[in-house]
Every structure is written in structure tokens, then in C-alpha cells.
Amino acid sequence: MRPFIPTASVFPNQPPSELQTAPMDAEAMRAGELRGRAMKQRDFRHDLDLTGEELVHLLDLARHVKAFPQLYRQALTGRYISLLFEKPSLRTRLTFELAAKQLGGDAVTVVGPIGDREPLKDVARNLDRWTHGIVARVFWQQTIEDLAYWSKVPVVNALSDMYHPCQALADAQTLVEHLGELRGRKLCYLGDGNNVAHSLALTVTRLGMDFSLAAPTGYEPNEEVWQTARALAGTHGTQLRFTTRPEEALEGASAVYTDVWASMGLEHEATQRREDFKNFTVSETLMARALPGALFLHCLPAHRNEEVTDEVMESPGSVVFDQAENRLHAQKAMLLMLLGEG
Numbered sequence: 001m002r003p004f005i006p007t008a009s010v011f012p013n014q015p016p017s018e019l020q021t022a023p024m025d026a027e028a029m030r031a032g033e034l035r036g037r038a039m040k041q042r043d044f045r046h047d048l049d050l051t052g053e054e055l056v057h058l059l060d061l062a063r064h065v066k067a068f069p070q071l072y073r074q075a076l077t078g079r080y081i082s083l084l085f086e087k088p089s090l091r092t093r094l095t096f097e098l099a100a101k102q103l104g105g106d107a108v109t110v111v112g113p114i115g116d117r118e119p120l121k122d123v124a125r126n127l128d129r130w131t132h133g134i135v136a137r138v139f140w141q142q143t144i145e146d147l148a149y150w151s152k153v154p155v156v157n158a159l160s161d162m163y164h165p166c167q168a169l170a171d172a173q174t175l176v177e178h179l180g181e182l183r184g185r186k187l188c189y190l191g192d193g194n195n196v197a198h199s200l201a202l203t204v205t206r207l208g209m210d211f212s213l214a215a216p217t218g219y220e221p222n223e224e225v226w227q228t229a230r231a232l233a234g235t236h237g238t239q240l241r242f243t244t245r246p247e248e249a250l251e252g253a254s255a256v257y258t259d260v261w262a263s264m265g266l267e268h269e270a271t272q273r274r275e276d277f278k279n280f281t282v283s284e285t286l287m288a289r290a291l292p293g294a295l296f297l298h299c300l301p302a303h304r305n306e307e308v309t310d311e312v313m314e315s316p317g318s319v320v321f322d323q324a325e326n327r328l329h330a331q332k333a334m335l336l337m338l339l340g341e342g
Contacts, residue, residue: 024071027064031071034061039337043148043155046141047165047202048228052236054337055172055206062173062326062333069102072332076105079339082127083109083158084136086143087265091300092158092166095327096135099335102328105132114143124150133339139265154338161195161265162222167299167323168199169330171257172207174323178295179254183208186239188253188290190214190246190280191307192273193221196259196299201229201240210239214249216276246280250289257297258282258307274306282308287317295319 037057041049050058065072081100085093093109100107114120114136120143127134128151136147137158148155157165179185187204189197193215201211201221211233213221220226220242233240243249250256261277262270287294296308296318304310312318 024068027068028071031064031068034064035072035075035336035340037061037337038340042338044165044334044338045144045148045155045157046163047168047199049165052206055203058169058330058333058337059173059176061336062169062329063176065332065336066326066329072103072336074104075336075340076100076103079103079105079133080131081105081107081133081135081335081339082131083107084114084134084138084147085109085111085158086113086136086138087159089137089158091324091327092137095331096158099328099332103332103335105335105339107135114138114147120146121150123147125152128152133335156334156338159195162198162225163202164195164199164299165203166327166331166334167196168203169334170323170326171200171297171299172203173326173330174297174319175204175209175255175295176207177322177326178319181208185254186210186212186252187255187257188212188214188249189257190249190282190286191258191277192219192261192263193226193242194259194263196257197221198225198229200257201226202232205229205233205238205240206236208236208238210241212239212241212243212249212253214243214246214280216280217244219276246286247289250286253290253294255295255297256282256287256290259299260301260303261307277307281306282312284309284311284315287312287315293317297323300324 039054083096097107124147133154134147134151135156135158138160141160141162144157144160157163187209197213198221204211230240261273296312298320302308304313
């Protein structure tokens with residue numbers, strides 16, 4: 001089977017503002033076409049629950065939703081989602097709540113451990129009687145898997161210890177907006193080989209983008225995830241590389257990405273991690289190792305002057321707030337493909 005490779009025609013290098021000149025009746029027809037495609041998998045537990053073609057379609061839909069929000073205001077009328085948050089949240093919670101409401105539906109939110117007061121399997125089978133989907137931000141991937149097993153409605157992974165797939169979708173949308181065609185481009189990730197790194201490796205390599213990851217010894221990505229990403233890269237004609245030297249990873253990069261050194265739940269390791277990652281701070285000096293005009297990305301929240309300097313965060317190449325905005329649009333597209341009725 002030939003690998004699916006996105007072409008330039010799928011992602012024309014045209015900002016959403018230019019789309020506003022198109023006749024609205026044509027765009028309404030386009031919205032109907034885009035909304036008419038559902039995911040083959042019922043759940044979005046991790047990045048690979050989206051096929052390569054579905055990934056490209058979702059990004060196309062997200063771009064259209066962003067350009068023409070008025071065409072989707074009633075798309076999820078009468079549809080409700082449960083939001084379960086074991087971890088504190090700003091971007092994930094607000095963008096999912098807003099996504100549901102702006103599509104004509106609504107959301108209810110519960111904060112706290114899942115399965116603490118009653119078994120998780122009972123929680124899942126209560127929620128699927130009341131709402132049409134479950135979005136969960138959790139500590140452990142197994143919680144996502146268990147929710148998907150016991151629930152009769154779609155389950156979306158809004159973050160786990162292994163994956164951050166909704167973030168990767170917003171990141172891909174941002175990269176396409178700023179770079180256009182991704183084939184032949186390179187994304188460099190500096191930092192812990194964590195959930196964000198996993199999802200980026202599984203996503204951008206399927207969009208034609210090379211991916212390099214630099215981390216200190218002991219902070220490598222999960223071996224199983226990395227080997228899966230390596231196989232995908234081979235299938236899609238892209239390059240995947242790990243190194244412990246930031247300078248090597250940055251060579252030829254069109255975009256540079258970092259994340260906090262100690263994620264939620266790892267705060268007790270913060271002092272040791274600051275020592276281990278002291279040469280990985282994304283500074284103007286390190287950015288100069290990438291291609292001229294390289295973008296800077298961060299999933300936020302950022303610890304300024306720790307994993308990234310304030311100067312880089314505020315530089316013209318920083319697109320961190322575009323990423324945050326695109327969480328809303330990418331997640332709208334995800335909800336449309338999972339919950340929409342076409």
C-alpha cells in the first residue's frame with residue numbers, strides 16, 4: 001500500500017483571512033463536505049487513532065472552522081460533553097468548553113481524581129447515559145484506556161503521561177499556517193522526551209516533516225513510542241533522530257519546540273532536572289543554530305528563563321499564542337469528527 005503523503009494543495013500557504021473573500025455559499029458547501037467525514041475509530045486515545053488521511057482532513061477542517069466560525073455555530077446543537085480533569089488546566093479546559101459552546105453544544109466539567117469515590121467503570125457508564133462524549137485530562141494513559149473500554153460514547157485524551165494528542169493537532173495547524181507545505185521542513189524539540197515529544201513525533205512525521213529530539217541522557221522518549229514513530233517516518237519518507245546534543249538537533253530546523261522540564265506530578269524532581277537540563281535552555285544563541293527565521297513553539301505554561309528565555313518567548317518568531325489559539329480550532333474539528341452527524 002502506498003503511504004498517504006499530503007500535498008501542497010491540501011494546505012495552500014494562504015492565511016485564513018484571505019479565505020474571507022470566497023463566496024459564502026461555496027464555503028457553506030465546503031463546510032458541509034468537511035463535516036460529513038467521521039473518524040474510523042470511535043475514540044481519540046492517542047495520536048494514531050487518527051489515520052494519516054484523517055489527520056490531514058482534521059487540519060483542513062480546523063482551518064475552515066477558524067476562517068468561517070459562523071458556518072459551524074449549530075453543528076453540535078443538542079450535543080453535550082463531559083470534561084474530566086485530574087490536573088489543573090487553563091488552555092485545555094477553556095478551549096474544550098468554548099469549542100462545545102461555539103459549535104452549538106455544551107459541556108459539563110468535573111475536577112478531581114477519576115475513580116476515587118466510585119469505580120472508574122461506574123463513572124464511565126454514568127457519563128455515557130448523560131452526555132455524548134468524554135474528554136479527560138489525566139495522570140495515566142491507562143485511565144484513558146479504561147474510560148474508552150467502559151464507555152459507549154467517544155473518549156478524547158486531553159493529556160496523559162504518554163501522549164498529548166490535542167496539543168499536537170494545534171501545533172500542526174500552527175506549523176502549517178506559518179510554514180505552508182511541511183514536507184522537507186524540520187521540527188526540533190529540545191527537552192524531556194515526554195508526552196508532548198511523543199505526540200509530535202507521531203504527528204509531524206506523518207505530515208512530511210522531519211523530527212529531531214535532543215534530551216540529556218536518562219530523559220529519552222519511551223522506546224516503544226519512538227520505534228513506532230521511526231517506522232512511521234520510514235513509511236512517510238521523513239527523518240527521525242535522537243541526540244543528547246542540542247546543537248546537532250537544531251541543524252536545519254525550521255521550527256524549535258520546548259516544554260517545561262518538570263511536568264505536573266514531577267515537581268519533586270525539579271531541582272535535579274534544572275541541573276540536568278541547564279544546557280538545553282532555548283536562548284537566542286541556540287535559536288541561531290536553527291535556520292534563519294525559525295519559529296519558536298511551546299505548549300505552555302512556560303517557565304521563562306528556565307527552559308526558554310524571555311527574549312525568545314517575546315521574539316518575532318515566537319508562535320506560542322497562535323498554538324494556544326489553535327487549541328480551540330483543532331479541538332472543534334476533533335469534536336465535529338467524533339460527535340457530528342454530518
